[in-house]
Amino acid sequence: MLFSRSKTELPSADQALPGRAQRPWALADRHLVLDAPLVTDEVPEGLEVAIFGLGCFWGAEEVFWQVPGVWSTSVGYAGGVTPHPSYEEVCTGRTGHTEAVRVVYDPAKVSFADLVATFFEVHDPTQGMRQGNDIGTQYRSAIYVTTPEQERVAREVIARYQPVLTEAGYGEITTEVLPAGAYYYAEDYHQQYLVKVPNGYRCHARTGVPVPRG
Numbered sequence: 001m002l003f004s005r006s007k008t009e010l011p012s013a014d015q016a017l018p019g020r021a022q023r024p025w026a027l028a029d030r031h032l033v034l035d036a037p038l039v040t041d042e043v044p045e046g047l048e049v050a051i052f053g054l055g056c057f058w059g060a061e062e063v064f065w066q067v068p069g070v071w072s073t074s075v076g077y078a079g080g081v082t083p084h085p086s087y088e089e090v091c092t093g094r095t096g097h098t099e100a101v102r103v104v105y106d107p108a109k110v111s112f113a114d115l116v117a118t119f120f121e122v123h124d125p126t127q128g129m130r131q132g133n134d135i136g137t138q139y140r141s142a143i144y145v146t147t148p149e150q151e152r153v154a155r156e157v158i159a160r161y162q163p164v165l166t167e168a169g170y171g172e173i174t175t176e177v178l179p180a181g182a183y184y185y186a187e188d189y190h191q192q193y194l195v196k197v198p199n200g201y202r203c204h205a206r207t208g209v210p211v212p213r214g
Contacts, residue, residue, distance in 0.1 A: 007093035007136035008129040011081065017094045019082035025187050032192040033065050036072035039185065040104050047071055048107050050115050050150065051078050051180050053098035053142035054123040055131030058193040059202040060101045063122050065192070069110030074102045075193075076185045078144050079176070084184050090138050098140050102183055112150050116143065116157045117211040124205045126171045132205035141173075144180035151177060160212045168209045 031038050043049060054060045057075040065073045077085050080097030090097050103115060123131055125141040145151040154177045162173055185191075194200050 009093075010096050010137055011094050013081055015094065016081035016096055017085065017089050017092070019089070019095070020084045023084050023185060024086075027185055027188050028191065031065070031072050031074075032195045034070070034072055036104070038072065038074055038191060040072050040074070040102070043104050044071075046106065046108070047104050048112070049146050049180075050103045050105065050112060051100050051144035051146070051183060052103065052115075052119045053078060053100045053140060053144070054119060054125075054204065055099070055139045055141075056134055056201065056203045057099035057101055057186070057190065058200060059204055060099075060122070061192065062194045062202075063118065064101055064103050064115075067105075067110055067115065067118060069108075070103055070105045072104040073192075074185055075190050076100055076102060076183050078102075078183045079142055079178065079181065083182070087187055087190065091136070093137050097138060097184075098142050099138050099186075100142070100144070100183065113153050113157060113213075116154055117213060119143065120157070120161055120175075120211050121209075122204055122206060124170070124207050125173045125175045126165065126207075127205070128174045132203055134203055141175040143175060143177045144183075145177065146180045151179075157211060161209075164212060165207065165209055168207065170207060170209070
């Protein structure tokens with residue numbers, strides 16, 4: 001994707017594409033790896049939801065479905081303006097969304113702090129509106145929190161991680177931490193894409209710098 005000013009600046013509500021009132025595509029009933037429901041707007045009691053943006057969502061989802069304690073994952077569009085955008089619309093940079101992974105997890109088996117640590121360790125959170133060769137607002141680093149406790153933990157992990165990254169020669173963390181707004185499920189062919197296409201694109205530019213735990 002070539003560098004473009006329009007694709008690296010978030011659109012205002014007036015600039016955003018109009019979108020649509022409802023999702024126009026069907027989705028599979030079950031997760032191809034975890035055999036849990038794919039659409040999880042209402043999660044079972046005791047489970048929690050985390051939403052992360054860390055570049056192309058194909059490889060990002062693969063990372064999270066392998067974490068013990070994760071019950072289900074999906075990919076979609078978060079942090080934007082346009083309702084129910086298509087992938088092609090997101091790629092224009094005129095919806096405001098980042099490609100996101102929605103993680104439903106059991107906090108008795110994996111903590112949110114551990115999920116955030118995993119998130120940071122599998123991409124470079126200092127690149128702004130890009131991840132490696134992928135450039136645009138849809139590839140920005142983001143944590144969309146669903147509870148005040150998640151926000152506290154996310155900011156605490158960032159505070160611990162920044163000095164370590166700085167020591168390793170990296171710049172400031174650009175990850176946005178915001179309350180989760182609307183999350184729109186991506187088209188079915190994107191869901192568990194790397195199961196369907198095992199040799200598919202894995203794009204993340206990892207720093208190789210571990211997050212201090214605890």
